[in-house]
Amino acid sequence: MTCEACNTIPPVIAVGYEPKGKWEELGGLKTYITGDEAIATKGIVDVYDIFGIATQTLQGADRLAAALGAVVLVPDFFKGDKAEGVWFTDPSPENDAKKSAFMAKAMAFEPFLPALEGVVQAAKGRFQKIGSWGGLGLCWGGKVLALSSGPGTLFSVTGQVHPGKLAAEDAEKITIPHIVLASNGEDPAVVAEYKRILEGEGKPGVVDTYPTMFHGWMGARANLENEDNLKEWKRGYNQVAEFFAKHL
Known part of the structure; x- marks a missing residue:
């Protein structure tokens, strides 16, 4: 059975996972690359959350690559910077200042859109067998992908999971197949608007x-x-894989 036929992620490693990919520069950003470049005809850009490069995120990228027979990219948009958990669990004047400075930069979403476009354009040149690209955003990355899914988008399909700053006006502009997997932490009224x-x-x-x-x-x-x-x-990544397999 081919990956295209099953579209199911491989078994998940709960502890001690070792990422399968490699790192290269694409579009001026250090980028994690996973998947079989020799055979892949589909690609996905995986936009992480505010906590940056994390093993759980890289395992998700590896699992999507395997399930879809795709190349999956995880660019480091924050260029080595990231939010730190201690800012949220141990408030202090110093931690609050660091958190405010980082969030002010991260929540100005518009400057990240050209960076995402640059990665996709560079990837199109680097992976010439790939005929279509999708984008998946986690939390913060979901907003970046929603804003990149309107008229003139470079993507064939996009999605966002436990999306940050979910706004119905973003949904109104989306012109391609798009999946949203919400948690209990998002506003149910806005999720309902997205669904409508x-x-x-x-x-x-x-x-x-x-x-x-x-x-x-x-x-x-x-x-x-x-x-x-x-x-x-596992259920979430399998649902994303199934949706992307249909539309990518």
Whole structure:
């Protein structure tokens, strides 16, 4: 059975995972690259959350690459910077200042859109067998992908999981198949608006909620040693793989 036929992620390693990919520069950004470049005809740009490069995120990229027979890229948009968990768990004047400075930069989403476009354009030159590109965003990255899915988009399909700064006006501008996997940490009213806009007769979108999961369950904050988180992490990545297999 080919990967295209199954579209199911390989078994997940809960502890001690060793990423399978390599690092190169693409579009001026250090980028994690995973997947079989010799055979891949599909590509995905995986945009991480505010906690940056994390083993859980890289395992997700590896698993999508295997399930879809695709090349998956994880660019380091923050260029080595990232949010630190201690800023949220141990508030102090120093930590609050660092958090505010980082978040001010990260939440100005527009400057990251040309950087994403630069990665895709560089990837098109680097991986010439690949005929279509998708984009998946985690939390912060979901907003970047939503803003990059409108008229003139470089992507064939996009998605966002436990999306940050979810806004119905972004959904109104999306012109391609788009999947949203929400957690219990997003505003249910906005998730419902997304569902109204993206789903329905003649619309290819999917909006689903994982009601027992916290904001971040598929990204850097995933606790794969927790049985419920592991189960829903796997379910989420399999749902993304199935949707991308259909539209990419």
